[in-house]
Amino acid sequence: AAFDKKQAACWLPVDMYVGGAEHAVMHLLYARFWTKVLHDLGYVPFLEPFKRLRNQGMILAPDGKEKMSKSKGNVITPDEVVAEWGADALRAYEMFISDFEQATPWNTNGLAGTHRWLRRVWDILLKPASRPALDASTDQVDRDLRRWTHKTIKKVSQDIEGFRFNTVISSLMEFTNALYDLQRQPVSDAAFDEAADALLLMLAPVAPFMAEEIWQFKGRAYSVHQQASPQCDEVLAADEVITLVLQVNGKVRGRTTMPVSLNEQQAIDVALRSEAIQRHLHGRSPTKVVYVPGKLVNVVV
Numbered sequence: 001a002a003f004d005k006k007q008a009a010c011w012l013p014v015d016m017y018v019g020g021a022e023h024a025v026m027h028l029l030y031a032r033f034w035t036k037v038l039h040d041l042g043y044v045p046f047l048e049p050f051k052r053l054r055n056q057g058m059i060l061a062p063d064g065k066e067k068m069s070k071s072k073g074n075v076i077t078p079d080e081v082v083a084e085w086g087a088d089a090l091r092a093y094e095m096f097i098s099d100f101e102q103a104t105p106w107n108t109n110g111l112a113g114t115h116r117w118l119r120r121v122w123d124i125l126l127k128p129a130s131r132p133a134l135d136a137s138t139d140q141v142d143r144d145l146r147r148w149t150h151k152t153i154k155k156v157s158q159d160i161e162g163f164r165f166n167t168v169i170s171s172l173m174e175f176t177n178a179l180y181d182l183q184r185q186p187v188s189d190a191a192f193d194e195a196a197d198a199l200l201l202m203l204a205p206v207a208p209f210m211a212e213e214i215w216q217f218k219g220r221a222y223s224v225h226q227q228a229s230p231q232c233d234e235v236l237a238a239d240e241v242i243t244l245v246l247q248v249n250g251k252v253r254g255r256t257t258m259p260v261s262l263n264e265q266q267a268i269d270v271a272l273r274s275e276a277i278q279r280h281l282h283g284r285s286p287t288k289v290v291y292v293p294g295k296l297v298n299v300v301v
Contacts (some may be wrong), residue, residue: 003038003043003044005043005045008043008044008045008113009044009045012044012046012048012049013035013048013049013050014049014051015050015051016050016051016052016053016054016056017049017050017052018054018055019051019053019055019056019162020056020058021055028053031049031050032048032049035047035048035049035171042046042047049109050154054101054163055065055101056100056101057098057099057100057101057102057103057104058106059094059097059103059105059106060103060105060106061074061105061106062074062105062106062107062108062290063105064104064105067103068106070295074277075184076106077109078090080278081108081111081129084208085111085114085115086115086209086210087116087209087226088118088207088208088210089111089114089115089207089208089209090111091208092114092117092118092169092206092207093110093111093114095111095165095166095168095169095206096157096165096166096169096170097110097166098113098166099164099166099254100163100164100165100166101163101245114169117173117176118207118210120176120177120180121176121199121203121207121210122210122214124176124179124180124183124196124199125196125199125200125214125218126217126218128183128192129183129184131184131185131187131192132183132185132186133186134186134188137185138186138187138188138292141182141185141186141187141191142187142188142190142191145178145182145187145191145192145195146191146194146195146236147236147237147239147240148178148195149173149175149176149191149198149235149236150232150233150234150236151232151237152171152172152174152175152198152202153168153172153198153202153230153231153232153237153243154232154234154237156168156171156172156202157229157232159171160205164236168202168206169206171185172199172202172203172206175195175199176199177201179192179195179196180186180263182195191239191287194273197230198230200214200215200224200242201224201229201230202229203225204222204224204225208225211224211225212224212225227298238260239260239273240259240260241257241258241259241260242257242258242260243255243256243257243293244256244257244258244271244297245295245296245297246271246274246276246297246299247276247296247297247298247299247301248277248280248281248299248301249299249300250298253277253280254274254275254276254277255276256270256271256274256276258270260294262284264291265292267291267297268289268291271289271297271299272286272299274291277297277299281299281301284301285301286299286300286301287300287301288300
């Protein structure tokens with residue numbers, strides 16, 4: 001039979017349709033039309049062929065005024081870019097260049113920064129610098145690194161789900177720079193290796209060829225793309241300190257940091273003793289103090 005209702009109900013409708021906005025009056029139109037025809041005939045149990053729709057932005061010519069077009073002679077050939085910079089650098093740069101749905105001009109010079117980042121990742125994961133001996137500061141360094149690791153995992157996971165690929169790349173770049181600096185601090189092997197493995201797994205969707213090569217150089221079982229995504233541990237990701245906004249009569253007068261473990265009264269006491277609050281009290285006693293946990297203290301006088 002041309003149509004199997006059981007198979008249609010299993011595989012359809014399509015979870016995500018990604019395409020250019022110009023298809024709204026072409027493929028999208030007739031795909032929706034035929035789906036409704038098939039529904040009316042009783043072949044499929046749904047009215048719409050796609051659950052979600054995302055329109056990707058267009059890469060414009062370097063001058064930013066026109067879209068790339070063979071007829072205009074302004075096309076950048078991907079083969080030439082790959083030959084010079086590599087497929088992973090091209091892929092990562094296209095993800096990083098702008099928001100997913102935003103049109104943006106092509107800039108070949110921007111590839112250099114993405115390429116440098118990937119080279120730094122390679123060096124960190126395969127040519128790690130010798131770290132200094134562990135000392136009394138190691139426990140704190142480890143806690144800071146593990147917090148950064150799990151915060152990055154959480155941010156990257158959320159941004160991938162939201163198609164915010166440019167901020168995925170920026171988060172991975174920041175994390176890479178942190179690891180680069182931490183190579184020269186007394187961090188334990190356990191904390192550093194956890195961070196390095198997380199970086200490699202998060203890199204895999206962005207730079208699949210390089211990630212697979214590093215994975216194999218490390219002697220891991222084939223393949224990095226068959227591994228589970230790293231999972232955020234909310235306990236490890238939690239901040240040890242928080243930053244509270246300080247207000248007097250609803251106007252922001254400053255900010256202060258304090259341990260996250262402080263209770264409400266302790267947080268208020270720290271805020272009231274701060275210079276930002278004291279210089280606006282002019283010796284007056286507060287008539288009311290409003291505390292929003294983890295966010296702000298507002299002193300009313």
